[in-house]
Every structure is written in structure tokens, then in C-alpha cells.
Amino acid sequence: MNEHVTGRCLCGEVTFTVATDFQQFYLCHCQQCRQITGAPYAANLLTKPDSITWLSGESLLRRYDYPGRSFSKVFCSQCGSGLPFITQSGKTLIVPAGSLNEQPKMQPSNNIFWEEHLDWVETSHEAKKCQHYPE
Numbered sequence: 016m017n018e019h020v021t022g023r024c025l026c027g028e029v030t031f032t033v034a035t036d037f038q039q040f041y042l043c044h045c046q047q048c049r050q051i052t053g054a055p056y057a058a059n060l061l062t063k064p065d066s067i068t069w070l071s072g073e074s075l076l077r078r079y080d081y082p083g084r085s086f087s088k089v090f091c092s093q094c095g096s097g098l099p100f101i102t103q104s105g106k107t108l109i110v111p112a113g114s115l116n117e118q119p120k121m122q123p124s125n126n127i128f129w130e131e132h133l134d135w136v137e138t139s140h141e142a143k144k145c146q147h148y149p150e
């Protein structure tokens with residue numbers, strides 16, 4: 016039997032479990048990922064479509080398919096959190112790394128669409144590290 020990891024949205028209504036045998040872990044720097052996440056890049060794990068089991072809140076899920084490109088987002092209609100979804104081709108389950116309750120047992124393998132990355136992403140980890148807000 017596969018190992019599983021749990022995940023949820025911020026408001027907690029949507030919960031799921033997903034098998035941990037992820038195939039890829041990508042950081043995507045494309046403009047669409049930046050806009051749809053509001054973050055400098057998207058961190059997504061890729062796995063098989065049947066790896067997920069929704070535990071609660073499935074009726075709250077909403078899907079947005081970007082016109083003209085195989086690009087989608089699924090989110091909780093109550094709190095807006097990004098959640099796992101099956102690609103338009105039906106071949107892959109995309110799991111936003113931030114939706115998991117635990118860290119995956121793998122490191123990101125590729126920075127994809129790197130041509131579109133924001134310059135400050137490369138130096139952001141050099142910024143001063145604080146436990147809460149800066150003094």
C-alpha cells in the first residue's frame with residue numbers, strides 16, 4: 016500500500032489525501048502561474064490522477080480553465096486556496112505543494128519557464144530571516 020499525505024485549504028472545509036509517490040516537483044515561473052497564485056512562482060507536484068481521495072468539501076471546489084492554453088486552477092470557493100486538480104488532458108494530477116499538511120519527501124527537480132522568472136527570486140533567500148515581523 017502506498018504512503019499518503021494529507022492536505023487542505025486554508026478555511027479547512029476542503030480536505031484530501033494523496034499518495035506520496037510523486038513523479039515530479041516543479042517550480043513554475045511562467046507569468047500565468049505568477050498571476051494565478053499571486054506568488055513569484057508556483058510549486059507543483061505531479062502525479063497520477065487516481066492518487067487523490069477527497070475527504071471533505073468536494074462540492075466547494077471551483078475550476079478555472081485558462082482560454083487557449085492547457086492551464087487551470089482549482090480552488091476552494093470559500094477561501095480561495097489553490098487545491099489539486101487533474102490537467103485538461105486528464106493525464107496528470109497537479110498538487111500545489113503549499114496545500115499539503117506535510118512536506119513531500121522530495122526536492123524540486125526543475126525550475127520551469129525560467130526565462131520568465133523575476134530577477135529577485137534568485138536573491139530572495141539571502142533576505143534577512145525573522146521569526147515573525149522584523150523588529
Ligand SMILES: [Zn+2]
Nearest residue numbers: 024026091094
Ligand atoms: Zn477553503
Ligand SMILES: [Zn+2]
Nearest residue numbers: 043044045048
Ligand atoms: Zn506556470
